[in-house]
Amino acid sequence: TAIKLLVLPGDGIGPEIMREVRHVIDWLQSRRGLTLDITEDLVGGASLAEYGVPIRDEVIEKAWAADAVLFGSVGDPKWAHVGFEKRPEVAILKLRQELGLFANLRPAKVFDALVDASTLKPDVVRGLDIMIVRETVGGIYFGNPRGIETLPDGSKRGINTEVYTTAEIERVARVAFDLARKRSNRVCSVEKCNVMESGLLWKEVVTDVHAKEFPDVELSHMLADNCAMQLVRNPRQFDVIVTGNLFGDLLSDLASMLTGSLGMLPSATLGAVHENGKFPALYEPIHGSAPDIAGKGIANPIAQILSFAMLLRYSLNKQEEADMIEQAVSNVLESGLRTADIMSEGMARVGTSVMGEAIVRE
Amino acid sequence: TAIKLLVLPGDGIGPEIMREVRHVIDWLQSRRGLTLDITEDLVGGASLAEYGVPIRDEVIEKAWAADAVLFGSVGDPKWAHVGFEKRPEVAILKLRQELGLFANLRPAKVFDALVDASTLKPDVVRGLDIMIVRETVGGIYFGNPRGIETLPDGSKRGINTEVYTTAEIERVARVAFDLARKRSNRVCSVEKCNVMESGLLWKEVVTDVHAKEFPDVELSHMLADNCAMQLVRNPRQFDVIVTGNLFGDLLSDLASMLTGSLGMLPSATLGAVHENGKFPALYEPIHGSAPDIAGKGIANPIAQILSFAMLLRYSLNKQEEADMIEQAVSNVLESGLRTADIMSEGMARVGTSVMGEAIVRE
Numbered sequence: 188t189a190i191k192l193l194v195l196p197g198d199g200i201g202p203e204i205m206r207e208v209r210h211v212i213d214w215l216q217s218r219r220g221l222t223l224d225i226t227e228d229l230v231g232g233a234s235l236a237e238y239g240v241p242i243r244d245e246v247i248e249k250a251w252a253a254d255a256v257l258f259g260s261v262g263d264p265k266w267a268h269v270g271f272e273k274r275p276e277v278a279i280l281k282l283r284q285e286l287g288l289f290a291n292l293r294p295a296k297v298f299d300a301l302v303d304a305s306t307l308k309p310d311v312v313r314g315l316d317i318m319i320v321r322e323t324v325g326g327i328y329f330g331n332p333r334g335i336e337t338l339p340d341g342s343k344r345g346i347n348t349e350v351y352t353t354a355e356i357e358r359v360a361r362v363a364f365d366l367a368r369k370r371s372n373r374v375c376s377v378e379k380c381n382v383m384e385s386g387l388l389w390k391e392v393v394t395d396v397h398a399k400e401f402p403d404v405e406l407s408h409m410l411a412d413n414c415a416m417q418l419v420r421n422p423r424q425f426d427v428i429v430t431g432n433l434f435g436d437l438l439s440d441l442a443s444m445l446t447g448s449l450g451m452l453p454s455a456t457l458g459a460v461h462e463n464g465k466f467p468a469l470y471e472p473i474h475g476s477a478p479d480i481a482g483k484g485i486a487n488p489i490a491q492i493l494s495f496a497m498l499l500r501y502s503l504n505k506q507e508e509a510d511m512i513e514q515a516v517s518n519v520l521e522s523g524l525r526t527a528d529i530m531s532e533g534m535a536r537v538g539t540s541v542m543g544e545a546i547v548r549e
Numbered sequence: 550t551a552i553k554l555l556v557l558p559g560d561g562i563g564p565e566i567m568r569e570v571r572h573v574i575d576w577l578q579s580r581r582g583l584t585l586d587i588t589e590d591l592v593g594g595a596s597l598a599e600y601g602v603p604i605r606d607e608v609i610e611k612a613w614a615a616d617a618v619l620f621g622s623v624g625d626p627k628w629a630h631v632g633f634e635k636r637p638e639v640a641i642l643k644l645r646q647e648l649g650l651f652a653n654l655r656p657a658k659v660f661d662a663l664v665d666a667s668t669l670k671p672d673v674v675r676g677l678d679i680m681i682v683r684e685t686v687g688g689i690y691f692g693n694p695r696g697i698e699t700l701p702d703g704s705k706r707g708i709n710t711e712v713y714t715t716a717e718i719e720r721v722a723r724v725a726f727d728l729a730r731k732r733s734n735r736v737c738s739v740e741k742c743n744v745m746e747s748g749l750l751w752k753e754v755v756t757d758v759h760a761k762e763f764p765d766v767e768l769s770h771m772l773a774d775n776c777a778m779q780l781v782r783n784p785r786q787f788d789v790i791v792t793g794n795l796f797g798d799l800l801s802d803l804a805s806m807l808t809g810s811l812g813m814l815p816s817a818t819l820g821a822v823h824e825n826g827k828f829p830a831l832y833e834p835i836h837g838s839a840p841d842i843a844g845k846g847i848a849n850p851i852a853q854i855l856s857f858a859m860l861l862r863y864s865l866n867k868q869e870e871a872d873m874i875e876q877a878v879s880n881v882l883e884s885g886l887r888t889a890d891i892m893s894e895g896m897a898r899v900g901t902s903v904m905g906e907a908i909v910r911e
């Protein structure tokens with residue numbers, strides 16, 4: 188039976204970089220006998236424009252039914268005034284929550300060919316390879332009570348609640364320790380246990396899981412503010428970082444910017460493996476919808492293409508095809524092709540579709 | 550009547566760098582006719598060791614009675630197992646809250662002589678001069694409910710609450726806009742309004758204060774994750790950043806690390822001006838207690854000395870004396886003296902007391 192793929196390009200540059208992935212998929216279908224049953228649908232501002240909501244229940248159902256979801260990005264200043272419940276971002280938040288996608292894997296890797304793209308000195312970032320494991324269905328993103336209330340004197344109070352349970356921390360910690368075993372075997376757990384009790388519980392539970400199930404992995408703990416500093420001071424000290432939803436949001440963006448080439452970085456958000464073998468998973472680039480360059484044909488399609496390679500690897504167990512794509516990207520970079528975001532002297536500047544075609548050709 | 554100063558050296562390198570400030574004070578008392586009535590007391594681990602609590606009520610009262618508080622730093626791994634209520638950090642959190650010190654001013658400034666100390670390329674950070682205004686008595690640091698509860702099945706739930714009211718946001722926004730007017734007249738307000746209602750209220754209130762009271766200042770808004778990226782990508786785009794307690798904690802540490810010389814950066818935490826003229830204020834270095842180098846005589850005393858200069862400027866209105874100190878620091882750097890943390894080739898490496906003496910001599 189064909190593998191079911193749900194493709195959600197979303198807003199901004201989403202559709203144009205997704206087009207390049209489709210070319211890669213076409214090639215794999217015709218040359219490698221891969222049979223993918225692909226459905227495409229709207230999310231974010233694109234869905235708001237068509238249906239008045241950032242994501243339809245129908246799309247959530249399709250995501251459940253699919254073997255994997257390939258996501259572009261959401262967010263568009265055009266919809267800034269649409270109200271909190273309807274904002275484009277709800278699309279990705281709902282997908283994460285409804286599919287139980289609790290572990291967001293965000294690699295921050297410096298490509299040798301692009302070491303000069305970083306604002307950090309080459310000596311500080313050369314060879315950088317961090318994996319941030321961010322919890323994505325808990326914490327302050329989803330806790331209750333939340334909202335804005337009006338006080339008797341007419342002034343207001345905004346409230347959000349950070350909540351983490353033992354079980355929520357355990358399962359994401361296991362993902363981090365498992366990954367570390369396949370890498371340099373080190374996990375750094377990050378929280379603010381000196382200020383927040385939820386962080387204190389986080390630290391305790393990670394320590395427990397480590398002692399009971401992963402004593403062979405090296406575990407350290409770091410405060411989130413110090414982690415932000417250490418990522419700037421000496422990022423190569425890290426292998427795997429595991430942290431909550433909010434800290435993960437900031438720290439993974441910070442870490443990816445250290446590479447200087449956001450347009451290169453894919454991510455995976457994984458759910459639990461269910462008893463019937465179902466394994467919900469969503470793949471998306473680290474970068475956002477970049478409305479400022481949308482439609483200009485200059486966006487870098489590589490992060491989206493590498494997100495598809497991650498999908499092949501983690502969800503479809505197609506290691507060979509994933510390798511092929513990653514190797515093709517690497518070869519194209521070696522050959523000197525660059526989109527605007529990673530351009531440097533002496534290289535050949537190309538647009539979205541030339542970059543996509545070059546990767547297919549390779 | 551003499552000016553009352555409460556000096557709280559705290560833990561780690563706190564006492565040894567504070568000693569150098571005392572030499573600066575001695576000089577000002579004998580040569581500039583300044584009369585300071587100085588009380589010194591224990592906080593943090595030092596207070597735990599002596600009194601079994603991280604800060605005594607008596608010290609809070611002395612802080613209230615003082616014209617200003619000069620703080621060192623707290624935190625010591627020795628006290629890691631003392632329990633959440635008694636941890637050394639409670640000292641600074643209580644001082645902020647009991648004195649109503651709601652606006653933490655954290656400059657991130659690159660000193661010309663030290664531009665190479667940064668891990669970022671000189672071209673990216675040369676001339677960097679950001680002022681982060683961080684709210685410090687609200688947000689998730691102090692909101693209720695909070696704590697760790699045990700569930701019926703024996704597992705646990707950790708909870709913290711982020712709360713911001715209109716009034717809390719207004720007053721810190723005003724501090725930021727006021728400061729911007731004396732600088733490059735630009736404020737960037739940072740939150741996660743795409744995920745958190747407290748951030749949505751933050752954005753609305755800052756927008757209101759701007760429209761009503763500071764229309765001449767340029768205001769922009771940025772998501773916290775994007776701000777973490779932009780600080781790495783192009784930090785000089787910022788003038789004043791205003792943000793909540795938790796984001797401010799991470800972003801100000803990140804920003805200060807961009808300078809590469811944490812040991813140079815002072816900070817001020819200011820309260821409201823009361824009707825009787827009282828103006829509670831606390832001054833402390835950005836860096837922490839650095840237990841790894843404590844007692845070795847190699848810590849950089851400059852951040853602590855510059856914190857005292859800020860105290861002279863903001864609390865005592867002694868502009869001339871503040872200028873003298875800042876100029877002395879600058880001259881000593883020009884002359885080539887460096888502590889270990891800012892050492893570079895061709896400079897003269899000195900310890901804490903030689904650096905302190907050199908500044909007094911200047």
Ligand SMILES: CC(C)[C@H](C(=O)O)[C@@H](O)C(=O)O
Nearest residue numbers: 262276279280436743744774
């Ligand atoms: C779009 C937004 C809601 C989202 C988040 O904050 O999680 C994004 O920043 C991300 O990191 O995936």
Ligand SMILES: CC(C)[C@H](C(=O)O)[C@@H](O)C(=O)O
Nearest residue numbers: 381382412624638641642798
């Ligand atoms: C010591 C700690 C409680 C404190 C904080 O988190 O506010 C520190 O990191 C700071 O930034 O002053």
